[in-house]
Amino acid sequence: MLQAMSRPPLSFNIHRGRRNTKKIAFNKAYMEFSEALYDWDNLRKTSHHSNEAVNETFAKCLTSKYGWEYWDLINATPYGNLHRLKNKRIEPVLQKDFDQIASQVDQALLTLSENRKRRAREAAYRENREGVAQHYQRLRSKQPQVILPPLPVFRRLPVVMMIQGSPSTIEKPANVSQTLQKDAFFIDRLETELAQWRRQAKKELGAVLGYPDWRTASTKILHPVERITARFLCKVCSKVAIRYRDDNCLDFPGACAHQCLGTKKDKKQDEVWKAERFVKDDKAIAALSKLLDLCELDPSFEEAQVLLSVVGNTILCTSCESGLVLNSKCIVGHSHRHEDMQMKLLLKDEAAVYLKYPFVPSLVRNLSGSERRIKAIRNKINFGCRHCLNAQEKKRAAEMQVDPAAETTSQETIPRHTRKKDVKRFSFNGLWSHLKEKHGITDHDIRDEDIFVFEPIDFKSTK
Numbered sequence: 001m002l003q004a005m006s007r008p009p010l011s012f013n014i015h016r017g018r019r020n021t022k023k024i025a026f027n028k029a030y031m032e033f034s035e036a037l038y039d040w041d042n043l044r045k046t047s048h049h050s051n052e053a054v055n056e057t058f059a060k061c062l063t064s065k066y067g068w069e070y071w072d073l074i075n076a077t078p079y080g081n082l083h084r085l086k087n088k089r090i091e092p093v094l095q096k097d098f099d100q101i102a103s104q105v106d107q108a109l110l111t112l113s114e115n116r117k118r119r120a121r122e123a124a125y126r127e128n129r130e131g132v133a134q135h136y137q138r139l140r141s142k143q144p145q146v147i148l149p150p151l152p153v154f155r156r157l158p159v160v161m162m163i164q165g166s167p168s169t170i171e172k173p174a175n176v177s178q179t180l181q182k183d184a185f186f187i188d189r190l191e192t193e194l195a196q197w198r199r200q201a202k203k204e205l206g207a208v209l210g211y212p213d214w215r216t217a218s219t220k221i222l223h224p225v226e227r228i229t230a231r232f233l234c235k236v237c238s239k240v241a242i243r244y245r246d247d248n249c250l251d252f253p254g255a256c257a258h259q260c261l262g263t264k265k266d267k268k269q270d271e272v273w274k275a276e277r278f279v280k281d282d283k284a285i286a287a288l289s290k291l292l293d294l295c296e297l298d299p300s301f302e303e304a305q306v307l308l309s310v311v312g313n314t315i316l317c318t319s320c321e322s323g324l325v326l327n328s329k330c331i332v333g334h335s336h337r338h339e340d341m342q343m344k345l346l347l348k349d350e351a352a353v354y355l356k357y358p359f360v361p362s363l364v365r366n367l368s369g370s371e372r373r374i375k376a377i378r379n380k381i382n383f384g385c386r387h388c389l390n391a392q393e394k395k396r397a398a399e400m401q402v403d404p405a406a407e408t409t410s411q412e413t414i415p416r417h418t419r420k421k422d423v424k425r426f427s428f429n430g431l432w433s434h435l436k437e438k439h440g441i442t443d444h445d446i447r448d449e450d451i452f453v454f455e456p457i458d459f460k461s462t463k
């Protein structure tokens with residue numbers, strides 16, 4: 001009974017049998033088709049590879065016949081497209097196919113080779129120029145100072161042009177920096193040409209100073225341009241390089257190396273150095289001459305410069321209303337403030353009155369940094385105005401002269417709060433505004449001699 005119930009009906013078995021037969025037939029057909037497809041694919045791959053090899057051999061034959069680079073032919077010429085198309089279609093590239101595009105292929109390879117040569121020449125030229133610039137910087141950092149023309153003019157010296165080459169002729173980099181340093185011929189030639197250039201510059205700048213055709217038989221007397229009094233201004237840009245910022249004018253080496261700043265860039269103009277761009281700095285020359293007179297020094301001799309530097313902070317500018325104490329290094333820059341700067345030399349004791357707060361060289365320059373540490377130093381209420389300080393000292397000295405008894409009692413008679421208030425303290429920016437408003441000193445003209453610090457500043461400290 002149970003068996004009869006679990007057995008499927010006869011019609012169901014017949015149906016399932018038919019379905020299995022169909023499936024088997026389908027699977028068989030599918031297998032046959034797959035096998036055929038597999039065989040076809042294998043055959044296709046084999047023919048593809050063998051055709052590729054045939055085409056590659058054909059292309060290589062072309063490259064060896066014409067002396068081309070295989071990858072250039074494939075990647076940079078119309079042959080490459082033909083080659084790839086024929087590979088895809090499993091067809092051989094025939095000689096007649098190539099013949100149709102032969103001239104285009106040759107032209108493409110010619111352009112490619114020319115572009116490559118041009119790029120190589122440009123790279124070699126850039127490298128040579130870099131080598132020249134390196135050697136120029138090497139000469140510039142030499143001590144004692146080497147007098148040089150600006151870099152674009154230096155590049156135009158015949159020996160430099162020869163070694164630097166030009167983008168159209170150069171074949172390969174010439175290791176310029178090494179050659180100019182080690183090759184005796186180039187070292188000698190460069191020195192000769194620079195000496196020649198300097199002689200001409202000296203002659204022309206001498207004329208600017210009012211000494212055309214200056215000559216002497218003396219080996220001790222300096223040429224006018226080599227004297228401490230030789231100071232120049234550029235008529236074209238009126239600017240100076242950073243190292244001349246304190247002086248705001250140029251000496252002979254400075255004028256020789258001067259390249260106009262901030263003017264419309266004209267490369268061709270930069271390549272020519274002309275003494276006629278400069279005028280003599282009358283104010284600086286007059287101030288220096290006055291100082292030399294006061295010190296009884298003759299600028300024609302080399303010693304004058306050395307002896308002037310030992311004068312120290314004892315020069316009083318009497319053209320400044322309150323009197324400012326200067327040293328010989330400040331004179332040139334300071335002289336531009338006055339039409340006709342007057343000065344006198346102080347004895348050490350007299351100068352000490354003005355230097356109750358010591359003179360700090362390069363103070364303004366050191367304060368111009370943008371680092372956070374420098375900003376903090378600038379914000380500190382630690383700066384004073386020397387103009388006001390000196391005016392007060394002058395007033396006090398005058399009062400003492402009127403009433404000599406005041407000298408002994410002055411400290412007691414002047415109320416304490418008034419004395420303290422006398423010497424006003426500023427932040428650097430506050431002092432900046434004060435100098436502008438009270439003393440008419442513009443932003444760019446603030447100098448070390450205008451200011452003092454109450455507490456010494458340690459610029460080297462990393463805190």
Ligand SMILES: [Zn+2]
Nearest residue numbers: 234236237260
């Ligand atoms: Zn200039």
Ligand SMILES: [Zn+2]
Nearest residue numbers: 317319320324
């Ligand atoms: Zn002055």
Ligand SMILES: [Zn+2]
Nearest residue numbers: 385387388438
């Ligand atoms: Zn002041």
